[in-house]
Amino acid sequence: DAKTTQPPSMDCAEGRAANLPCNHSTISGNEYVYWYRQIHSQGPQYIIHGLKNNETNEMASLIITEDRKSSTLILPHATLRDTAVYYCIVRVIWVNDMRFGAGTRLTVKP
């Protein structure tokens, strides 16, 4: 079973920030939070990951609460091409056990 809970779907207006929540209340101290996305029927694409500090890269920002029981992926200026299913995954780094849940289907609208 996936260790995360995500809303099944969200909408966002083009150009606005998309904030995708994820609950992982049973996360262990050595587990990282990873985000991937899957555009249409393509293979999943890595977005970002973090342990306890907030992280930012060219694609997105990851905000992890202090108790690490939840996190938010932020796409600062969503475009139509960001329409995809977004997966939040918790895993021990370097251990081959990445469990995908159903994810959040984000639809960016003009």
Added chain:
Amino acid sequence: NAGVTQTPKFQVLKTGQSMTLQCAQDMNHNSMYWYRQDPGMGLRLIYYSASEGTTDKGEVPNGYNVSRLNKREFSLRLESAAPSQTSVYFCASSDPSGGADTQYFGPGTRLTVL
């Protein structure tokens, strides 16, 4: 670099037929993976290979066999296909020594078993 490539892109089989899905990566990664994705669901790990010469079962290994032919190639074999194996199959690779242990995915093989 092509990244992760998979062949074929589409395949239709009859129940009981066998086939091998091919996967290759050109990123010099040690680890490779096979996942399946059923409609409306997330990916589930079938088998993985942490390094050349080693393979291990994932979440849903029944009905499949794998071969890590060399560092570049990792194949998935269905010996006797069943309709329950109708799915999209994704191969991935990663370099656990690279810090992020990011997995890079191929474009998928869409398999239908009649």
